[in-house]
Amino acid sequence: MIEEGDDLINEQDEPQETITRVTGMYKDWFLDYASYVILERAVPAIEDGFKPVQRRIMHSMKDLDDGRYNKVANIVGHTMQYHPHGDASIADAMVQIGQKDLLIDTQGNWGNILTGDGAAASRYIEARLSKFALDVVYNPKITEWQASYDGRRKEPINLPVMFPLLLAQGGEGIAVGLSTKILPHNFIELIDASVKHLQGKRFTLVPDFPTAGIADFSNYNDGLRGGKVRVRAKISQLDKNTLVITELPYGTNTSSLIDSILKANDKGKIKVKRIEDNTAAQVEILVHLPAGLSPDKTIDALYAFTSCESSISPLGCVIEDNKPLFIGVSEMLRRSTDNTVQLLKQDLEIKLGEFEEQWHFASLERIFIENRVYRDIEEEETWEGVIQAIDKGLQPHIKHLKRAVTEDDIVRLTEIRIKRISKFDIDKAQQKIDALEEQIAQIKHHLEHLIDYAIAYFTRLKKEYGEGRERKTEIRTFDDVDATKVVIRNTKLYVNREEGFVGTSLKRDEYVCDCSDIDDVIVFTKNGSMMVTKVDSKTFVGKDIIHVAVFKKKDKRTIYNLIYRDGKGGPSYIKRFNVTSVTRDREYDLTNGNKGSTLLYFSANPNGEAEVVTILLRQAGSIKKLKWDIDFADILIKGRQSKGNLVTKYTIKKVELKEKGVSTLKPRKIWFDETVQRLNVDGRGELLGEFRGEDKLLIINQKGVVKTVTPEVTLHFDNDMIVLEKWIPKKPVSAIYYNGERELYYVKRFLIENEGREESFIPEHENSRLEIVSTDWLPMAEVEFVKERGKDRKENLEVNLEEFIAIKGISAIGNQLTKDKVKQINLLDPLPFEEPEEVHADDLEVVDEDIIEGDEESDESQTTLF
Numbered sequence: 001m002i003e004e005g006d007d008l009i010n011e012q013d014e015p016q017e018t019i020t021r022v023t024g025m026y027k028d029w030f031l032d033y034a035s036y037v038i039l040e041r042a043v044p045a046i047e048d049g050f051k052p053v054q055r056r057i058m059h060s061m062k063d064l065d066d067g068r069y070n071k072v073a074n075i076v077g078h079t080m081q082y083h084p085h086g087d088a089s090i091a092d093a094m095v096q097i098g099q100k101d102l103l104i105d106t107q108g109n110w111g112n113i114l115t116g117d118g119a120a121a122s123r124y125i126e127a128r129l130s131k132f133a134l135d136v137v138y139n140p141k142i143t144e145w146q147a148s149y150d151g152r153r154k155e156p157i158n159l160p161v162m163f164p165l166l167l168a169q170g171g172e173g174i175a176v177g178l179s180t181k182i183l184p185h186n187f188i189e190l191i192d193a194s195v196k197h198l199q200g201k202r203f204t205l206v207p208d209f210p211t212a213g214i215a216d217f218s219n220y221n222d223g224l225r226g227g228k229v230r231v232r233a234k235i236s237q238l239d240k241n242t243l244v245i246t247e248l249p250y251g252t253n254t255s256s257l258i259d260s261i262l263k264a265n266d267k268g269k270i271k272v273k274r275i276e277d278n279t280a281a282q283v284e285i286l287v288h289l290p291a292g293l294s295p296d297k298t299i300d301a302l303y304a305f306t307s308c309e310s311s312i313s314p315l316g317c318v319i320e321d322n323k324p325l326f327i328g329v330s331e332m333l334r335r336s337t338d339n340t341v342q343l344l345k346q347d348l349e350i351k352l353g354e355f356e357e358q359w360h361f362a363s364l365e366r367i368f369i370e371n372r373v374y375r376d377i378e379e380e381e382t383w384e385g386v387i388q389a390i391d392k393g394l395q396p397h398i399k400h401l402k403r404a405v406t407e408d409d410i411v412r413l414t415e416i417r418i419k420r421i422s423k424f425d426i427d428k429a430q431q432k433i434d435a436l437e438e439q440i441a442q443i444k445h446h447l448e449h450l451i452d453y454a455i456a457y458f459t460r461l462k463k464e465y466g467e468g469r470e471r472k473t474e475i476r477t478f479d480d481v482d483a484t485k486v487v488i489r490n491t492k493l494y495v496n497r498e499e500g501f502v503g504t505s506l507k508r509d510e511y512v513c514d515c516s517d518i519d520d521v522i523v524f525t526k527n528g529s530m531m532v533t534k535v536d537s538k539t540f541v542g543k544d545i546i547h548v549a550v551f552k553k554k555d556k557r558t559i560y561n562l563i564y565r566d567g568k569g570g571p572s573y574i575k576r577f578n579v580t581s582v583t584r585d586r587e588y589d590l591t592n593g594n595k596g597s598t599l600l601y602f603s604a605n606p607n608g609e610a611e612v613v614t615i616l617l618r619q620a621g622s623i624k625k626l627k628w629d630i631d632f633a634d635i636l637i638k639g640r641q642s643k644g645n646l647v648t649k650y651t652i653k654k655v656e657l658k659e660k661g662v663s664t665l666k667p668r669k670i671w672f673d674e675t676v677q678r679l680n681v682d683g684r685g686e687l688l689g690e691f692r693g694e695d696k697l698l699i700i701n702q703k704g705v706v707k708t709v710t711p712e713v714t715l716h717f718d719n720d721m722i723v724l725e726k727w728i729p730k731k732p733v734s735a736i737y738y739n740g741e742r743e744l745y746y747v748k749r750f751l752i753e754n755e756g757r758e759e760s761f762i763p764e765h766e767n768s769r770l771e772i773v774s775t776d777w778l779p780m781a782e783v784e785f786v787k788e789r790g791k792d793r794k795e796n797l798e799v800n801l802e803e804f805i806a807i808k809g810i811s812a813i814g815n816q817l818t819k820d821k822v823k824q825i826n827l828l829d830p831l832p833f834e835e836p837e838e839v840h841a842d843d844l845e846v847v848d849e850d851i852i853e854g855d856e857e858s859d860e861s862q863t864t865l866f
Contacts, residue, residue: 035175038324042173043180045317046325046335047158048137049166051173052094056082058103059156061129062138067724069107069126076122084149087122094127094516095119100169100184100210103133113210114283116253132465134162141345163461164190164336166318167205167329178324180317183207183250184222187469191462194337198451205329207314209250209284210731212472222328223314230478233257233308236718237295238286241273245285245308250473250636251308254279260307261287266514268490269305297714300486309481327479330390341454345447352443359436360401361412363428367397368413369424377414378702386414466806479676484553486714489514493521493535497545500525503538515550522551522579528564528591528599530640532582542587546602554580557665559608560640561601561632563647568596572652574630575644576610578638591644601655610635611661629658644811667692670711672724677717689726696755698727702771704762706810708755727752733761734774736781736803736817738826740767745822747799748814749807761810776830778802786821794820800831 044051050058060079064070083090098104110116119125129137145154161763170184186208193203206217207229214232221227234247248257248492254277263632265272271293276286287383289298303309316327327335368374373393377386390410398405446453493515494506499602502512502521515521519535526544532551533539552558556578563574573592582588591597609632617626635645672678688697688711696708697715701722708727709715717724732749739746741763750761760769772781779801785794797818805815835849 007725015261028178037321037586038175038178039322042175042320043178043317043324044166044173044182045158046320046327046332046341046422048161049164049169049171049336050159051093051171053079053083053085054097055159056155057094057097058133058137058159059128061104061127061676062540065129065134069128070104072122072125072127075127077437080699081153082148082155091248093123094122097169098127101605102165102169102187103130104128105130107600110338113252114248114253115279116255132461135164135464136461137161139343141350142343150673153213160346162340162343162457164194164333169331170207178317179315181313182313182318182329183229183317184209184311185794186471188462188466189471191458191466193333194458195455197334197337198341198455203330203333206332206475207250207473208471209473211250211252212474214247214474214476214478216368216476218477220314222330223316223332224328224426225315225326226313227280229312229314231310231312231473232478234474235299235302235308235478237299237716239376240289240295241289241293243287243289243295243298243302245287246283246675249308249310251310251312252551253729254283254285257307258285259680261302264305267305268761269487270811271488285544294714296716298484299716300481300714301488304481304483304486315681322710340457341450344457345450348443348450348453349427349445352447355436355440355443356402359433359440361409362406362436363401364394364409365416366426366429366433366670367394368407368416370426371397371419372423374416387411404773426769432595442814476677476751477675479673479678479680481517484516486522487516487518489516489519489550491517491535493548493550495545495548500541500543500545501538502533502545502548503536505537512548513550520551520584521548523548524560524590524599524602524604526599528830530579530582530588530590531585532579533585536851546599547604549604551579556580557606557608559605559610559637559665561603561605561611561635562590563601563613563652564591564597564599564644565652566592566597570594570597571649571699572600572647573644574635574647575642576632576635577640577642579640584771586639590640600652605661605828607663608637608665609661609663611657612659614656614658615647615652616654616656617648618651620650623650626677632661666690667695679711679713679715681713688724689745691726696727698723698725698733698775700733700773703760704735704768704771704787705758705760706733706752706775707758708752719786723773723831725775731775731777732807734776734779735761735770735814736801737762737814738767738769738771739763740765740769743767744819745771745817745825746814747801747805747817748812749801749805750810750812751807752810758812763813771825772827774801774827774830777833777835778831782826782828783822783824784824785818786823788821798828802831 040052042051048055052378056079059082064075064078069201072091076087076094080087080092095110098106100183106125106127108473109120110125122704139160142160144157146157148155166182167190169184170189171181171730172181173179173637184207189205189208193205196203206220207215209215209231212234214231215235219228231249233245236242236244238244248254258275258277261272261275264270271290273288278284278286287726289295298374310417316329318325318327318332348469371393375388376389376393378422380386380389387407387410391405394405407439491514492505493502493504493512494509495502495512496506496509502523515535517535520532521535522530522532523541523543523545524530524547526546529542531541533541559576561571561576561579565572577649590615590672603611610631612629612631614627614629617623619626630647657723667690670688671683671685672688692713697711698708699721700723701708701718702720734749736745748761761813762770781799781801783797783799787793
């Protein structure tokens with residue numbers, strides 16, 4: 001038996017062949033296969049931005065190009081002469097190029113990237129090269145060629161693409177052992193960046209997606225490994241019960257997006273009544289909500305639980321010199337731009353050579369005819385004699401030529417027809433030579449100023465092809481959505497206090513509250529322990545549960561008040577604390593840690609309430625004072641691990657609630673971060689003011705719609721918002737608007753009487769528009785008038801709006817501003833006014849700077865700003 005790897009010897013002991021180990025075979029084959037997939041299928045080349053199949057498609061389309069449309073099936077068949085794979089892969093690749101709307105001019109049903117619909121069969125759709133492709137992709141004179149896979153034809157090694165095409169189209173592929181994902185970038189921005197690179201300036205590139213949407217590129221990392229792009233659908237509120245999605249995140253379509261919404265609805269993460277897909281040329285998905293559901297929270301829930309937000313990890317990998325290269329998009333653009341400059345140089349040099357050859361022969365032809373050199377050959381009987389005679393005749397006249405006269409030049413002179421000689425015009429010949437000299441001089445100038453020539457080239461591309469290619473994707477920095485704050489609580493939480501179980505399956509036990517499966521639960525037991533655990537069907541947390549609730553991470557508003565006895569017969573202590581973060585499923589001891597400690601009193605206060613309790617002692621020895629009151633407001637809020645303040649060293653018989661508490665938290669400061677268009681309490685952006693529980697925000701947009709809302713971090717704001725501030729109910733809104741129906745300007749001042757209702761304060765006419773709006777006490781405006789022909793310009797008018805009109809209802813038309821033609825209305829600085837000071841009955845001493853004040857609520861209430 002022959003062992004694996006041994007040499008096979010025949011009977012005459014002559015070596016015939018060697019058997020290679022199987023492992024060796026697989027090693028070589030796998031490496032060959034991996035190299036083939038990487039180089040020939042999945043990864044684009046940095047030189048032209050094409051994968052091999054794409055390059056062959058483009059080459060075939062140029063072969064077939066006659067200005068008219070060709071059936072895609074014909075193009076696919078023609079491409080198979082160069083491509084060693086089947087027609088399906090070629091057709092799919094061609095559809096992907098066509099859908100990017102850059103290189104191929106399409107006709108027929110090429111599918112829809114918005115809906116995910118596929119293209120029609122290749123025999124039904126047609127294509128031809130776009131003008132842009134013909135302009136920047138092809139130049140046979142500077143193209144390097146190689147034999148096709150079967151040796152019958154020649155195909156380009158790389159196409160001479162003079163544009164950062166790979167970044168414009170994007171590209172992705174999965175090879176063996178590596179992958180690539182280059183995101184598409186904006187056409188105009190790429191040209192601008194190329195120009196900046198040529199000028200030696202810095203530039204920054206971020207993607208631009210054909211599906212538009214909103215994107216956060218703060219972690220893009222130049223498209224290198226480790227970067228991340230967050231993309232979102234554009235969602236707005238159509239009315240109080242309807243949301244509309246008008247733009248999609250990259251990588252999704254309307255079908256997959258709607259499926260993800262329905263799945264989230266089935267899982268109870270969000271609540272949706274029904275969905276309408278009205279997408280045609282533009283995306284329009286209507287999401288109808290049940291009555292009473294917050295549209296703003298639902299928008300956040302869509303981002304948190306559906307494909308309305310997704311994360312893309314770019315990976316810049318290209319082929320250079322038959323090797324994979326990991327590279328950022330900025331470096332890709334630099335190399336592409338530098339390559340374009342070299343291609344432009346080669347093209348100029350080729351044109352220069354052609355024009356110089358034309359000039360050389362035109363000059364030689366003129367000498368040949370003008371000096372009648374052709375007569376010198378009349379007596380010659382041999383071809384060699386003819387050549388020598390012409391050469392001799394030319395010699396006295398060729399000193400100004402830029403190169404020597406060759407035999408080929410003389411042969412070409414002999415081919416001139418008699419008719420051409422007889423009709424030769426010296427002036428026209430000289431004009432042709434002069435024109436060639438001008439072209440040669442121009443090309444030499446371009447070569448000497450190559451960078452300027454390249455900048456002019458890119459500028460021309462932008463001018464000719466940039467129209468309609470403006471940025472589609474809105475650049476924005478996203479605020480993280482807290483899933484626990486926007487999830488629909490579709491499950492009920494129960495507790496068995498005595499046995500120490502909490503969960504959603506204990507339906508025979510005490511109901512606690514509604515919850516969701518992503519919530520955490522905080523539990524306190526009588527022995528002074530605390531635990532936070534994830535919602536489950538049934539979890540043991542410790543016997544004698546005294547309080548259970550859904551846990552809010554980083555919640556500084558909920559204050560826990562407790563009195564505990566330290567050990568079996570030890571002293572009693574009082575403490576106040578909040579719980580902002582803990583380790584899940586870890587038991588925390590809120591007492592001093594001595595065995596036998598127990599809680600004597602406990603309350604959870606969602607708005608920082610501080611109640612008054614009565615302490616009752618047991619009669620023992622010579623104790624004189626057996627009863628007194630303690631106000632929790634006198635106790636500082638500290639960490640949960642603090643020992644607390646001493647209540648008494650004697651045994652407490654009972655602790656009774658004497659008086660329900662009021663909030664000891666100061667008003668909450670709220671900021672608006674314009675970058676992410678969201679409210680926050682972290683000090684980011686513009687301070688809107690200090691808010692108590694009853695305070696509202698005033699919002700006015702450019703359409704003349706006003707509303708007041710409770711300030712919540714889940715609020716969304718439209719791009720046309722022009723006023724966002726703390727609402728002072730007694731402070732009027734002043735506005736000047738154009739009445740489209742009456743074609744006049746009006747002034748009005750009004751108070752907002754219907755809290756929480758969205759109302760329009762300008763007439764509903766297509767030509768009506770809001771000019772200025774002010775929430776100042778004494779606003780001033782300036783009116784500029786149109787100069788009428790034959791009349792002097794009317795002086796600008798300053799208007800004190802407070803004196804101009806009294807405060808009326810929001811639906812009032814107002815007073816006419818002027819009958820003259822108005823050019824412009826400007827809002828001036830308001831007159832000085834001392835605003836009335838806000839007085840609140842519940843203004844209390846600040847207990848802790850980190851804690852914030854809210855409404856007066858009972859122990860079980862949970863009314864908070866956020």
